[in-house]
Amino acid sequence: MIAVLVVLAGAVGAVARFGVDSAVGRRWSTTVPWATVGINVSGSFLLGVLAGAVAQHSAPDAWQTVVGTGFCGGYTTFGTAMVQAVRLGHSGRSGAAAVSVLGTLVASVLACAGGVAVAAWA
Incomplete structure (x- = not known):
C-alpha cells in the first residue's frame, strides 16, 4: 500500500511542479529560472519539516x-x-x-535546515 501512495503522491508533486513552473513563467520572464529555484527550495523546506517531524516528534x-x-x-527537480x-x-x-x-544549492540546504528547525519548535 505504501508503494501505491508514493506513486500517487509523486504524481501530485509532478503536477504541482508543472503548475507552479507554468504560473511563474507566465508572470515573470527572467534569465535565471526562478520557478525551478523556488520549487527546489520550497520542496527542500517541506522535506526538512517532514524529517524533523519524524525524527523529533515521532x-x-x-x-x-x-x-x-x-x-x-x-515536485522538486534537480x-x-x-x-x-x-x-x-x-x-x-x-x-x-x-x-x-x-x-x-545554498538556498535548498538552508531551507531544509530551516524546515528541520521549524519542526523542532512545533
Whole structure:
C-alpha cells in the first residue's frame, strides 16, 4: 500500500511542479529560472519539516516515505535545474548559470535546515 501512495503522491508533486513552473513563467520572464529555484527550495523546506517531524516528534515514518519520497520527489527537480544551467552556460550566460546552480544549492540546504528547525519548535 505504501508503494501505491508514493506513486500517487509523486504524481501530485509532478503536477504541482508543472503548475507552479507554468504560473511563474507566465508572470515573470527572467534569465535565471526562478520557478525551478523556488520549487527546489520550497520542496527542500517541506522535506526538512517532514524529517524533523519524524525524527523529533515521532511522526509516522510513512509520512516521510509518502510525502518526502513521493510528493517532494515528484515536485522538486534537480535534473531540470541542471539542464537549465547548462543551457544558460551554452547561451553565454555563465553568470546566470552560476547564480542558478549555487543559489539553488545554498538556498535548498538552508531551507531544509530551516524546515528541520521549524519542526523542532512545533
